Amino acid sequence: MFQEAALRDLPPADRDLFEAFGAGPIRTPPFHHIHHAFETQAARRPHVTAVEHLGESLTYAELDAKAELMAELLTRAGVRPGDRVGLFLTRSISMVVGILAVLKAGAAYVPQDVRITPEAHLRHIVRTARINVVLTTTTDAAALPGHLATIITIDTLPDVSTFCRSITTDSDIAAVIFTSGTTGRPNGVRVSHANLCNVLLTEPGSLGISTGTRVSQLLNIAFDMAVWEILGTLAHGGTLVIRGDDIEQAASTVDVVIATPSVLASLNPQVCHRVRTVAVAGERCPQVLADLWSRHAVFHNACGPTEVTIVNTIQRYEPDTRQLTIGSPVPNTTVYVLDDDLRPCRIGDVGEMWAGGACVTEGYLGDDALTEQRYLPDPFLGGDHLMFRTRDLGSWTADGQLRHHGRTDDQVKVRGFRVELDSVTSALEQAPDCRRATTVVHNGKLVGFISPATAAPEQARHAVAQRLPYYCVPALIVPVDTLPTTDRGKVDRRALLSRLDRLQPEPAQKETVA
Known part of the structure; x- marks a missing residue:
């Protein structure tokens, strides 16, 4: 499968394993467009509940009918196949109607939560994606800045039982997900229908969801993992349970939870039994966290930036092995562990992970220069295939699992030594009574945060000293009740740095030397 010329620097044994480990299984997704999977479910199981939110619900037939009508209104408003439509609102049943309507109209949806997205970012997104129409609700419309685009409210659909549906064609791109950019401006990633079908309609990304399986919708709608929650549920006939203000209340009623570790850590498995x-x-x-939840449920640990379509590696964690990894490539995709010169690393060596195959997205919207930096011709698959630079560090285990070693942009220099922040965090979490931790650099020194607040800093410091070189031991360890999270459910390191700036200077601690 892989081009032999690209593997010539590896010994024969490593060459075989590089190919065996790096290529996911070959599978054929049952659909090429993700909303076609939903439409099939609606035709087969019209009376199954498709979505719930705060006591309201729609069946598959009702949801499909509303989405069809909304799609027709979009078409009459001038939306054409290949266009991009803003979905600027808060989570609701209308949000789901809007997503499906945009896809049915042949366009791509661009989601943002109006409660937390700054006006400057909304305007940047509208300009970058060339959005002419924004879908929202009557309540959320009041939060939108003026003169943004043509505004259409989903919850004011006319009450009609029959209408003439315009003929539209499907587009290749399903969504444009804006990620945080290095310049402070978000970058729009074009995610294709084919890539979504590949990860959501094959195992293990399908997560065993079937008719009536209840799946929570907990995450920010602008986050790519919300696509997994929403479309991954509706494509398989499941019931999407959209949360209100109480995350745990929604999670306690479902069979499947998709979340960031930070969000999952806020849930009690005894309550979510x-x-x-x-x-x-x-x-x-x-x-x-993996050990706690794997005692109650099948636990999948996955990895992958938005640019490789939600996730591109997944592990089904077996608690008896205590070998938590990020797994192996999902079907029809590849992962390469490469050195700085883009040459294959030997099995077991740490390198940067590049992703190829059916996960690679269409690049950044309106930023060809950045696309050319991060998306390169794939020398292993050849042809017109591209591979994406994830900036994640990884290595292969002897049985073909990927170990995650942090990110290249999490590598910092402290006292002249290169330190991986994730390695320090992992060591902190080995301390007794420490459930979660994170590490930041403040004024040139390592600072660890441990949770809960009852965890002992000295024990955490000792846990690091036992496992890592002396220069990896944080100069300061701060216990906190909980670690703050961003609106996308990840640990908010900026908030922690701001907290440090507000702290009074502490007496200098004696640093260990080699």
């Missing part, structure tokens, strides 16, 4: 399947991604998963 119905949950039988959990999938986490978006940030490093603590071992203790």
Whole structure:
């Protein structure tokens, strides 16, 4: 499968394993467009509940009918196949109607939560994506800045039983997900229908969801993992349970939870005793969290930035092994561990992970220069295939699992030594009574935060000293009740740095030397 010329620097044994480990299984998704999977479910099971939110619900037939009508209104408003439509609102049943309507109209939806997205970012997104129409609700419309685009409210659909549906064609791009950019401006990633079908309609990304399986919708709608929650549920006939203000209340009523580790850590498995399947991604998963939830449910640890379509590696964690990894490539995709010169690393060596195959997205909207930096020709698959630079560090285990070693942009220099922040965090979490931790650099020194606040800093410091070189031991360890999170459910390191800036200077601690 892989081009032999690209593997010539590896010994023969490593060459075989590089190919065997790096290529996911070959599978054929049953659909090429993700909303076609939903439409099939609506035709087969019209009376199954598709979505619930705060006591309201729609069946598959009702949801499909509303989405069809909304799609027709979009078409009459001038939306054409290949256009991009803003979905600027808060989570609701109308949000789901809007997503399906945009896809049915042949366009791509661009989601943002109006409660938390700054006006400057909304305007940047509208300009970058060339959005002419924004879908919202009557309540959320009041939060939108003026003169943004043509505003259409989903919850004021006319009460009609029959209408003439315009013929539209499907587009290749399903969504444009804006990620945080290096310049402070978000970057729009074009996610294709084919890539969504590949990860959501094949195992393990399908998560065993079937008719009536209840799946929570907990995450920010602008986050790519919300696509997994929403479309991954509706494509399989499940029931999407959209949360209100109480995350745990919604999670306590479902069978499947998809979340970041930070969000999952806020849930009590004893309260959420119905949950039988959990999938986490978006940030490093603590071992203790995997051990806790895997005693109650099938636990999947996944990894992958938005640019490789939600996730591109998944592990089904087996608690007896205590080997938490990020798994192996999902079907029809590849992962390469490469050195700085883009040459294959030997099995077991740490390198940067590049992703290829059916996960690679269409690049950044309106930023060809950045696309050319991060998306390169794939020398292993050849042809016109591209591979994406994830900036994640990884290595292969002897049995073909990927270990995550942090990110290249999490590598910092402290006292002249290169330190991986995730390695320090992992060591902190080995301390007794420490459930979660994170590490930042403040004024040139390592600072660890441990949770809960009852965890002992000295024990955490000792846990790091036992496992890592002396220069990795944080100069300061701060116990906190909980670690703050961003609106996308990840640990908010900026908030922690701001907290440090507000603290009074502490007496200098004696640093260990080699």
